[in-house]
Amino acid sequence: EIGTNTLFVGVCDGHGGYDASSFIEEHLFEKIISYIVENSRNINEDVIREAITVIESKFMHLVENFVLLKPLIVVIGVCCLLGVIWRGTLYMANLGDSRVVLGRHKCSRIIAKQLIVKHDASISKSIGDEYLKDSIFALNAAYPWLYLPQPITQPTVTTKPSLSLRVLDSNDKFLMFAYDGFWEHLSN
Secondary structure (H helix, E strand, O other): OEEOOEEEEEEEEEEOOOHHHHHHHHHHHHHHHHHHHHOOOOOOHHHHHHHHHHHHHHHHHHHHHHOOOOHHHHHOEEEEEEEEEEOOEEEEEEEOOOEEEEEEEEOOEEEEEEOOOOOOOOOOEOEEOHHHOOHHHOOOOOOOOOOOOOOOOOOOOEOOOEEEEEEOOOOEEEEEEEOHHHHOOOOO
């Protein structure tokens, strides 16, 4: 998405189904834009964090409404990498195992610099995956490959993104936003 003084980039890597990634695609940038307008036409890390929190809440509401018709909706989630370039500053939010690499001109060469740390199974973050966040969505033994032997007492997956920013300059030549499948075949 491109706007005045703004570029929005997102990588959504869904799992368990397409519902969460489609939901993010339809609603996340729209929510960020509405927060920018409400926030005196400015953006910061709090705006991005709040937009992600609201989108997670809306997706959980969708899960609540459809869980009886589609029980496996509780295991659908999405790892999401978001970038917003706003007036020369790149704001990044990561919920998963995607990565951002910057191509920077230095000493007559382009060097690659990883800008955001990807998460793995030991630091799980996603939108969706409600059965790992709230015990009311726990699956029963009818789904043995997803069954949790003990009910969760606290979320094992979080929606709190890792946030960072970078002021861009004329030596910054390109950015690569990609999900884990891409980075399995290429180094930075």
